[in-house]
Amino acid sequence: GREAVAPAPRVARVFAAASLTAVFTSLAAAFEKEHPDTKLDLHFAGTPSLVMQVQQGERPAVFASADEANMQKLVDARVLVGDPRIFASNGLAIVVRPGNPASIHRLADLATPGLKVALCGPEVPAGRYARQALGKAGVAVSSVSDEPNVKALVTKVQLGELDAGIVYRTDGHGLDGKVTLVDVAPEHDVVAKYPIAGTIDAYGADVGARFVQFVFSPVGQNILQSFGFRAR
Amino acid sequence: MNLVADFALRRGSFELAVDLEVDASGTVAIVGPNGAGKSSLLAAIAGLLRIDRGSLRLGDRTLDGGPGGTFVPPEQRGVGMVFQDHLLFPHLRVVDNVAFGLRARGVARRQARDEARRWLDRVGLAEHEGRLPAQLSGGQAQRVALARALAARPSVLLLDEPLSSIDARTKVELRGELRRHLDAFAGPRLVVTHDAVDAFALAQRIVVLEEGRVVQQGSVAEICGRPRSRYVGDLVGTNVFRGVASNGVLRLANGGSLVVPAEPAGEVFATVHPRAVALYRVRPDGTPRNVFAVRIVAIVPAGDRMRVQVDGDVPLVAEVTPQAVADLALAAGGEAWVALKATEIALDPA
Amino acid sequence: MNLVADFALRRGSFELAVDLEVDASGTVAIVGPNGAGKSSLLAAIAGLLRIDRGSLRLGDRTLDGGPGGTFVPPEQRGVGMVFQDHLLFPHLRVVDNVAFGLRARGVARRQARDEARRWLDRVGLAEHEGRLPAQLSGGQAQRVALARALAARPSVLLLDEPLSSIDARTKVELRGELRRHLDAFAGPRLVVTHDAVDAFALAQRIVVLEEGRVVQQGSVAEICGRPRSRYVGDLVGTNVFRGVASNGVLRLANGGSLVVPAEPAGEVFATVHPRAVALYRVRPDGTPRNVFAVRIVAIVPAGDRMRVQVDGDVPLVAEVTPQAVADLALAAGGEAWVALKATEIALDPA
């Protein structure tokens, strides 16, 4: 038999949307520091993939979604413990080349002829929100591509393939100097909400519950803000 | 242990149908024209071709009972086979090619290699053991193929033209070596060859296959003495014709005719020894009843005589002295007259 | 257009070094033991092997000037080659194999096929034109290879054992056909063969290659009359020994010795015609100065005589009548005595 040197840490699995990768990695590290007897297994993927995995029987202790529509599918499937709660929100920003050479300051500037602009696809939350914002501002933009995720969009702006695009405010994180973000005016902005919940029959549900608490705690909310998220 | 091959098989439009019994008392030479089915016969015995009808038995074991019947797979038949195109394994060194059969029967690698080396020595290739087959000459490859087949300790030997690319010098030795091996071999052994000398030197019995059928078989002496087809005649170096004889005239299949003895009549084989064929520069007057003009195709030394191959109404081979060739100034492409005494033509009912 | 081959090349540990001039006046037969370099010589002439030294010229064109020199690629040399292992293209039907060379020189497909069919007819395979090479027998494949080489309208012919798997019947015809073709051919032509009959029937000149060197060359008559090595002796059916003669005794390389005429002395070739070798059941008393016991290796019919191959201090071939074989009850494996008159041994300085 194997001798246990230290009591095995209690483990909980956390599913989080890919766009939460950076911040949840930080949150988990802080949480584990605070609770040394626990360990969080973080799994990042696109929210639809996460949903599919839960539908196929996976039971994470924590499920953090990038939008409410996807979370709703789990609500409908009756696999959540309690109701999902919004733990953070995000705003839109225009991503432009470093130093903003094309002088883009408003959504309306995106309609400038000759400018190569792309949005996320309308199926993707970021794309949906961007279109809503453009609608509010009354601007018609021809997107050269329906980007599948914001990172692909940011990368293309960074590489100079695109002159601008609409992304989340948080997407500038870690890219100082490589792209510039211009906030969308509050009157046009669309707020993206991030819900979180636990699933039933999950292994390590108690650890999961404590992690959710931690996310809502001031420490957690501070970390979220440091990554550019707005507190709920 | 007798090998009884009474079967038929098809390959495309070709049909091989044989009824053959090979006992272990001597070596059998299979001879016959190209495409006669010699290799196919060996392949069927080895289990590489399935038979379509009849059966193939070795001793009291049925090797192939025809479709739906017993079929002993090749690896359990214990045959040693030399393939016409050698089929040496290109990725194995010569010594490992020869050792392959021993390894397959479970002999340890070292021992198998040692035995393989002894075989290579016997075929005169001891120093080539480390080469890959691609680094051998044609004759060397053939010798390796022979060594590989013999080394596998088979109980039936099937050699398909095992000496066709061997040089004259080595052939004399290898033939002796092979002859000794064959004579000491306990099971049935078949050698396919196109070389009369090989057939006569190696085998006690000769089976002639033509167009998928056995047309003649017998001891070496029988075959030489009474060839039963033009092919066998060419093989043993005698002129043979088949035709219909009546009233002392033999009508040949190709249209020519010969004056022959009156008896027997009907379908006959006519044999004429080349020595009995005389050649002249100008039309001879004399007793020979068959005199006709021919064209000389080739002149080839044979021992201390010259064989002159002529073409005309009746294609023939004449055997004359080198002196005669010189005196008559015979040359390939030239013209000549043939005289052939009717009494020199031996007739046998077909 | 003369072919001048004065070059050396290495293949592994083997070195071929020849100095040879082949004119277009006749066919040259290349003979020699396995691994002598015959195929390598043809490959070099065809441009499939590069030479390491010297040069290879055809008429006033340098085909291969050695490393760094001119090199005419094989497809521009206009050679027609029969490979020892045929190398028929497995994916092409027989007729397209034969037409390949014509197609390569730009002949229209239909015309090339027609011409190919004529060639197939000449080698007796007209009805097989639609087959794939895998569906041919060994001899049939060889004939296709021959047809393919000849059909390409080459200006140099290189035939590597073109008749080795041809049956006796067809060989007689094909040899005649080939002989006519070779005689009418305008360029240099080389035929490699292990068969003395082929060499004598097809070629006017014979080049003997041993261990990568030309050891003898000359007309057919010269080679037959004065074989210069044991290999050539075996090829032409004569006993040849090399040794040192002094005071009427010839010491052979392998240790045996023979009583011989007193002249010449020194390094000599000794030739003994098989007819001069007499065999006895018991030790004979008489004039022959060389009498020794031997073991009989094989007895092979040769024309109307029998050739008895014996082994002992001096390996020999004796030619006797079938009657003698019967009377003396000679058989392979048995013992006998050889008597050989010193005067029957012809000596030539080496």
Next chain:
Amino acid sequence: MTTRRPRAAIVGALAATFAAGLFALPLLGLVLRAPWREFGRQLLSPAVGDAMRLSLVSSTFAVVVAFVLGLPLAAWLASGSSAVRSVVRILVMLPIVLPPIVGGIALLLAFGRNGVVGSWLRDWFDVSLPFTTPAVCIAAAYMGVPFFVLCAEAGLRNFDRRFVQAAASLGAGPARRFFFVVVPMIAPSLTAGALLCWARALGEFCATQMFAGNLAGRTRTMPLACSVAMENEPDLAVLLGLVLAAVSAGVLLLLRHRVLVRP
């Protein structure tokens, strides 16, 4: 020509069946789950038609590139065993190893507006590749051709050079030798390579997305349509995957009698 097979052969047969089962099973899962009622409608919808057409065009382009550029490269790789060849072979293999998204970035860096070749294309021809159909084709070729090159190289290495010599002795120059002797004789390897290249190009989407973007009718291939559908209706994504699979299976079955089964 048959031989009966003993034990070893049975083990082999079991393994083969098991392997086939392993491939069939996941597919069975998909087939069971797919919303088949939708199948016909999706198959005929113009958006799916566009995506399918684009997929087929780009993957066929990849196969063409494979033969035009990949085959000579394979021939060179097979013609020796120098260190340079090893390095180039690895270079050719890297698009397979690289995570496709990195592959897409690599393509942008090379052929993008500011890329090594891209900026040159822009300055001289005023051409910008990203977000265009040609970009889809390039991505397909970049991801698919390496498979062809390695397969073809293997075929060429197994090829007995003496047949080339025979052809040369018959007067055939390099081109004729290659196309009339080598290519037909290694056809199985080329076919396999072309199939792999085609299939891989057909299934590729990460690199395409990065390099060519995702614009319906212009750069949205089937796999992209599938990943788009994944966002809202995963079932539809599965269905689109199956449509892609069905169409490619259909193409392969059609080709079967012409290419795959040889006389």
Next chain:
Amino acid sequence: MTTRRPRAAIVGALAATFAAGLFALPLLGLVLRAPWREFGRQLLSPAVGDAMRLSLVSSTFAVVVAFVLGLPLAAWLASGSSAVRSVVRILVMLPIVLPPIVGGIALLLAFGRNGVVGSWLRDWFDVSLPFTTPAVCIAAAYMGVPFFVLCAEAGLRNFDRRFVQAAASLGAGPARRFFFVVVPMIAPSLTAGALLCWARALGEFCATQMFAGNLAGRTRTMPLACSVAMENEPDLAVLLGLVLAAVSAGVLLLLRHRVLVRP
């Protein structure tokens, strides 16, 4: 044995160079752009080490599966040309064609907790595959083995059966014939197939992410680590892609003298 090459050969050489260039160029772009200062640190970081190890393990597993299961399957596919074989061949090819994410869903549907096999595994053995290292291996095999099967089949189809007959006549049973004659003689095809399988498994991430998840240290392979980095620091993602490429190039160069270059 050399022959000088004329025009056709020059065209070939140009095409080969161009092709090699096309593969080298994007890579060059990556190499130029990567934050090399970071390279050493990343290479040695434990997270990257874990991911690299997992990638190597799972892709090697795929190669093992290729030989154990894929080879018999290839042998069966090559042994005839029936319609059944065509269907199975297509089945084997589908994982290549399917968008990887659909492939992942397929795996989940088959081996997931509620899947065809998965539920049976759970009920009988209390084993759940998804989100475990074995799941990574299965995903790698599922995506990689088809490449091996098709390559091996091509090699087997090119193989001259008469050598098998020769071996049989020497007393070698089916197993010995296969392993001592067929396998060594088609080694180039098997090597190419194994390389493609390995490389594809190494680069795979969509299906893995779907089926095995993206858990650090347990199921996060290099391509997954790369996609995670893509969310954090895109430059790091490129670097990780290059680390993966470099390590696999290193492995290939090490193997070169043992496997790829034959005597």
